[in-house]
Amino acid sequence: MEARARAPGKIILAGEHAVVHGSTAVAAAIDLYTYASLTFPPPSESDDELKLHLKDMDLEFSWPVGKIAVILSEVGGHDASTPSSCSFETIKAIASLVDEHNIPEAYIALASGVSAFLWLYTSIHGAKPARVVVTSELPLGSGLGSSASFCVALAGAFLALSKCVKLDVDNKGWQKFGDSELNLVNKWAFEGEKIIHGKPSGIDNTVSTYGNMIKFKSGELTRLKSNLPLKMLVTNTKVGRNTKALVAGVSERTFRHPNAMNSVFSAVDSISNELASILQSPVSDELAVTENEEKLAELMEMNQGLLQCMGVSHASIETVIRTTLKYKLVTKLTGAGGGGCVLTLLPSLLSGTIIDKLIAELESCGFQCLTAGIGGGGAEVSFGSS
Structure with missing residues (x-):
């Protein structure tokens, strides 16, 4: 079984910078997406690795699940329906797993994204072999919410094949998550964003998760429904x-x-x-x-x-x-x-x-x-x- 999730990027229509000083801002989803697919190997295969393929950069990572289980011994033991933050010690342990791969200098900014991937995957599925492939229509680091859509797509794919989300696996088209499931996707994506950005506002992952538009002011987010195409x-x-x-x-x-x-x-x-x-x-x-x-x-x-x-x-x-x-x-x-x-x-x-x-x-x-x-x-x- 393969789960494939997609999450949109975002733009700020009005209010950037002024929002830091107490003004209202408006953000909206755009129909350019990041896609993440998750596949578990069949039990007959003796594959014991967790693999990540960032297809657009032609970068591949793999870790033996036994090693992950030893280094990240405290993750994966809790309930995926209650998202938790990554401790400083765990971030250091994850960074050591990422550093093994000697990411090329041109892509060194992606290291924190790979760390977020490891945290989200092991927190939701533990040290279990799998293959994850990510592609994106969004340019990186240009203000279109590429890191948030990466985290939302990963959280969506991982939760779709977990016990805490009920979806119609026989439906072959794109299907929406229910409201409570979207809340869960958003919370996990926010934890991923924290690993990448330290102190994110939560705006980007919220727009990417729920779509449409949001208005935000002084930390308060309000979801909007646009009537204008x-x-x-x-x-x-x-x-x-x-x-x-x-x-x-x-x-x-x-x-x-x-x-x-x-x-x-x-x-x-x-x-x-x-x-x-x-x-x-x-x-x-x-x-x-x-x-x-x-x-x-x-x-x-x-x-x-x-x-x-x-x-x-x-x-x-x-x-x-x-x-x-x-x-x-x-x-x-x-x-x-x-x-x-x-x-x-x-x-x-x-x-x-x-x-x-x-x-x-x-x-x-x-x-x-x-x-x-x-x-x-x-x-x-x-x-x-x-």
């Missing part, structure tokens, strides 16, 4: 950025200009709340859709202007903005800024020819373009014979 062009500038440094830069600017920056954060809060209410308002016809798209475009444009005020834009982002403006389209950065990914709203009446021309122009600048539907479904699972 949105489509975005996501442009990956391929410029790496230091999120911590960008967040610190906004805080320093706030310290130097508290009144001005508090006004900026207050304006962002208004934009996020207005954007959320537009997305949730019912649309009766094509005209209503177009009107709402125009309002959203204006709000995105305002939000981008305020992000420039915060000092988190970048020459690569400005290049994308100038290019899309030629086509009368609105663009804003998403996530930390300083490079990373930017969003361009694609109105529903925009012709495919114009989109193709725009993509060609952006790709000639060395950028990567992805078209994504916004606010789709969350984690899902399918079953097959291995």
Whole structure:
């Protein structure tokens, strides 16, 4: 039996950076996914290894389950229906298992993801032989929630073949988890995110698990149901950025200009709340859709202007903005800024020819373009014979 789970990436539609200073932000799932498959070897096989294949990077890892059982003796003995945090000692023990593989320097950032994999798998299934294969449609480290969707997809696949989740294994299509099962997937994914990021907000894994959209402010998350079918062009500038440094830069600017920056954060809060209410308002016809798209475009444009005020834009982002403006389209950065990914709203009446021309122009600048539907479904699972 094989369980295959998929989990979407995410974008921040409004409110990044300002959310750290108490403003509202809105995040949404995108229909670009990470896939994880789990297969147990048949009892007739004498395979006694846990294997992980990160297909996109052509990286393979394997550990004898006997060794895992000795090094991680305290995991796998508890109930998978009650997620627990990884202790500092266990993180060190897992890191020693990962270090054995001498990950190439170009992929060293993936080491924490491999550690999260080992923790999630052994916590849910113990030291049991299996093969896990992961592929993703999301660029890594570009602000699209790739690590969260990795953790959600793994948790989904592992729980699907555990005793604490009841699913229809005869249904060969993609199927949704029930609400209580989604809660469990989300909690385990959050534990994985903690290994990768230390202190994640929980926003990325929540969007990836439940899909659609969420509004968040001061640690409070509210799930939203969008009534507007949105489509975005996501442009990956391929410029790496230091999120911590960008967040610190906004805080320093706030310290130097508290009144001005508090006004900026207050304006962002208004934009996020207005954007959320537009997305949730019912649309009766094509005209209503177009009107709402125009309002959203204006709000995105305002939000981008305020992000420039915060000092988190970048020459690569400005290049994308100038290019899309030629086509009368609105663009804003998403996530930390300083490079990373930017969003361009694609109105529903925009012709495919114009989109193709725009993509060609952006790709000639060395950028990567992805078209994504916004606010789709969350984690899902399918079953097959291995």
